[in-house]
Amino acid sequence: MAHRVTLIPGDGIGPEIVEAARRVIDASGANIEWEVVEAGEKVMAEYGTPLPDYVLESIKKNKVALKGPMTTPIGTGFRSVNVALRKALDLYANVRPAKSLPGVVTRYENIDLITVRENTEDLYAGVEHMVGDDAAESIKIITRKASQRIVRFAFELARKEGRKKVTAVHKANIMKYTDGLFLAVAREVAAEYPDIEFEDMIVDAMAMKLVQTPEKFDVMVMPNLYGDILSDLCAGLVGGLGVAPGANIGDEYAVFEPVHGSAPKHAGQNRVNPLAEILSGVMMLKHLGEVDAAAKIERALTKVLPNKDMVTYDLGGTAKTSEMADYIIKHL
Structure with a gap:
């Protein structure tokens, strides 16, 4: 059919x-x-x-x-x-x-990463406005429902693809409510998948480590904005957006x-x-x-x-x- x-x-x-x-x-x-x-x-x-x-x-x-x-x-x-x-x-x-692809010359070899990016909320929800004439405000939205389904999606993908580890990327050390909720949910969902290793990583440290030791990572799951940025970084490791x-x-x-x-x-x-x-x-x-x-x-x-x-x-x-x-x- x-x-x-x-x-x-x-x-x-x-x-x-x-x-x-x-x-x-x-x-x-x-x-x-x-x-x-x-x-x-x-x-x-x-x-x-x-x-x-x-x-x-x-x-x-x-x-x-x-x-x-x-x-x-x-x-x-x-x-x-x-x-x-x-x-x-x-x-x-x-x-x-x-x-990594044969014949595509880059600074790195044997890269094999998957970025899973939440697609519906975070700062990308576009809830922003002017505060008077001289300031602008954007509202970061993180919900339990969206966090649960994206983290569960990442673990199911890892299991389907035979992957060994899922890394949740966040900035919960500073944004304790929004990214704090995302991280708490990630830890809860990870407990349902004892066959897959789980870790969490602060986003700025993640950017550095992807450049230094990309071979240590496998599937990465993160809120919308971080995913937009880090997925392009990962593309740069294997030859660019092309x-x-x-x-x-x-x-x-x-x-x-x-x-x-x-x-x-x-x-x-x-x-x-x-x-x-x-x-x-x-x-x-x-x-x-x-x-x-x-x-x-x-x-x-x-x-x-x-x-x-x-x-x-x-x-x-x-x-x-x-x-x-x-x-x-x-x-x-």
Whole structure:
């Protein structure tokens, strides 16, 4: 039985890298039927919003989506298309793996980390206002419910992936009520998983230790703002945002997308690296249970990435976006 998946090309370089990912996924043998829906800047004139209702309806019907990066136009009523999607679909878990890849040269080797970021509250709730003319105030919201489900999600992911340790990241030494609640809940949930090691780490120390000894960490779970920052740090350990896949997952729906932006200045040039989009597709395949197809793509990447004739300029190569997809397909 085919998996029906919503496909959102996105803005800027989105259509090019999404097409590359779609071709690779189709060639892998995965049984996917795509429902293509347009969102972003290209639909603004017609619908007055970058996120028309039919996009949400498609995802709700299909349960799973693969999307390209989107530009957030100014003055549309919400801060970000991605934030709006997360809120509308209650995609409370942002999952960002960072794994060393053959042929991608970095300062580090053998990195294999997963950042699990709470997606719905913290300072990202956007509850802020001016206090008079000369001060601004933002309210940090941490709830027991959201903390419980994100920490439990991290432990379930660790168990599913055969991981050994979960680290809760916080600043409870200073923010004793908000981060204090998150840490207390993390400790309570950790007690339900005696098979998985648990530790907690203050966020500034975590940033230092990820640079010094990243091999000591495995799955990390944290509130929204820390997750936004540290997941980019982890991407830097393995080559940058161009190789960083991501997923936004809730109890009912899941949307997979690369971490990087839409890079409009490169749009239409067939030159950008599709790897983050392809790896997001690999995450999607695993989510759907298409593990053999996902493994085939990962094996093909180990053959393609070290060959500079087969990869794009930012990876030190000479291939175009579509050509890199061709080479991956050839090595499936």
